[in-house]
Amino acid sequence: MPFQRLRGTHDIHGEDAGVFRRVEREARKVFGDFGFEELRTPVMEEKELFTRALGQDTDVVQKEMYEFNDRSDLRIALRPEGTAGVVRAYIENSFQKTLGLAKFYYIGAMFRSERPQAGRLRQFHQIGVEQLGTDEPLADAETIHCLAVFLDKLGVRDYAIRLNNLGTFEERKEYREKLTAYFMPKKSSLCEDCQKRLATNVFRILDCKNETCRKVVQGAPKLGDHLTPESRAHHDKVKDALRSAGIAFSEDPYMVRGLDYYTKTVFEVSHPKLGAQDALAAGGRYDKLIESLGGSPAGAVGFALGIERLGIVLAGTEPPPSKHKKETVFVAMLGDEAVREGFKLAAALRRAGTSVLADFSARSLKSQMRLADKEHCRYVAILGEDELKKKKIVVKDMTDGSQQEVPLDKAVETLSKKAGSAC
Numbered sequence: 001m002p003f004q005r006l007r008g009t010h011d012i013h014g015e016d017a018g019v020f021r022r023v024e025r026e027a028r029k030v031f032g033d034f035g036f037e038e039l040r041t042p043v044m045e046e047k048e049l050f051t052r053a054l055g056q057d058t059d060v061v062q063k064e065m066y067e068f069n070d071r072s073d074l075r076i077a078l079r080p081e082g083t084a085g086v087v088r089a090y091i092e093n094s095f096q097k098t099l100g101l102a103k104f105y106y107i108g109a110m111f112r113s114e115r116p117q118a119g120r121l122r123q124f125h126q127i128g129v130e131q132l133g134t135d136e137p138l139a140d141a142e143t144i145h146c147l148a149v150f151l152d153k154l155g156v157r158d159y160a161i162r163l164n165n166l167g168t169f170e171e172r173k174e175y176r177e178k179l180t181a182y183f184m185p186k187k188s189s190l191c192e193d194c195q196k197r198l199a200t201n202v203f204r205i206l207d208c209k210n211e212t213c214r215k216v217v218q219g220a221p222k223l224g225d226h227l228t229p230e231s232r233a234h235h236d237k238v239k240d241a242l243r244s245a246g247i248a249f250s251e252d253p254y255m256v257r258g259l260d261y262y263t264k265t266v267f268e269v270s271h272p273k274l275g276a277q278d279a280l281a282a283g284g285r286y287d288k289l290i291e292s293l294g295g296s297p298a299g300a301v302g303f304a305l306g307i308e309r310l311g312i313v314l315a316g317t318e319p320p321p322s323k324h325k326k327e328t329v330f331v332a333m334l335g336d337e338a339v340r341e342g343f344k345l346a347a348a349l350r351r352a353g354t355s356v357l358a359d360f361s362a363r364s365l366k367s368q369m370r371l372a373d374k375e376h377c378r379y380v381a382i383l384g385e386d387e388l389k390k391k392k393i394v395v396k397d398m399t400d401g402s403q404q405e406v407p408l409d410k411a412v413e414t415l416s417k418k419a420g421s422a423c
């Protein structure tokens, strides 16, 4: 039996690889323009980092992490998300002292042992940004604006931004009691999971997708009504700034997040192509995380977006492949001697920085011409037995079919001039 890829993982190739390239190129451009620098953190970290950052009782920590003991018995986890590693790097590299406000973006693989389905993978890829060392509500608005510009540049339409404010941990403590008191007498109407959540994490009942739970949630007290004037002012400033930047959003007073580190602003971006459950991107503020991982107290805000989900949204919107001829030379060869000479020519052209394609399996000239056409190569350098005898090659321009004989010792110079070289 040949090996198969693991469930929930993908081989990314062809058009999908094209989407990844386009998305990553746009991310680097947009995030760079917003002043974010790239940070590449390791794919594995000490498990305890995630337990502490995301919260012991979260689904990600309880059920979804890939974890193992290494040879020295250290408990390791494959990162399920990017924020914890960025904060660890920020503290460990003393960016707090050297950079003041640190703005990072990251692109990379994340791992969660979830039940695989469309848009839900076990190895997936996130693009994210984090601003560390700021309490400013305008930093929240800037982060959301950055995400909106990125999506707009990619041509994503019809996405919706939902916003909420989760308050501080202290505000939530009081709210938790109110919520528990509200749900307790209605316990029997809740789904099995929510009955458990009543004891472990009552907030998660608020975003349960079960229809009956949703009905019960409709009458629940809202956190917004229990915020301090400071948190409320923060929220108002974020909303004002978003409006001033022309960013459409709606408020969702029952929106909670699956990770415990959030404080104050949280947001999610959804898209109709993903269905009700799955967010395209999500993020928010996490003012206590840096301190709880051992840094000096400092606020922070960020978001992450799933590239595979973006791929679902972008499917069918990719521009059709260009019919334009590329300035590429296809070296076509007939006969063993010509193949040897063709390899030499291709190598010399490539060293000169010219883009070259060739098929060394020496099939018929017709099939090689067909391949050159399929690959949109503008020039074909033909080397057959006749040409070898005459120490020449034939250069065919595929845009108009014109042909020209070129001495073999001038082939590199002539072709690299025609096709242009990257050097």
Ligand code: HAM
Pocket: 080, 081, 082, 083, 112, 114, 119, 120, 121, 122, 124, 125, 126, 128, 129, 130, 258, 278, 279, 280, 281, 282, 283, 284, 285, 301, 302, 303, 304, 305, 306, 307, 308, 309
């Ligand atoms: P998250 O909501 O867990 O947040 O994930 C962010 C995004 O990653 C989701 O909206 C989704 O697009 C993608 N995603 C998550 N799980 C999967 C999966 N199993 N398969 C495919 N895509 C997935 C975070 O990870 C936070 N670190 C975001 C953040 C950054 N908050 C502040 N800064």
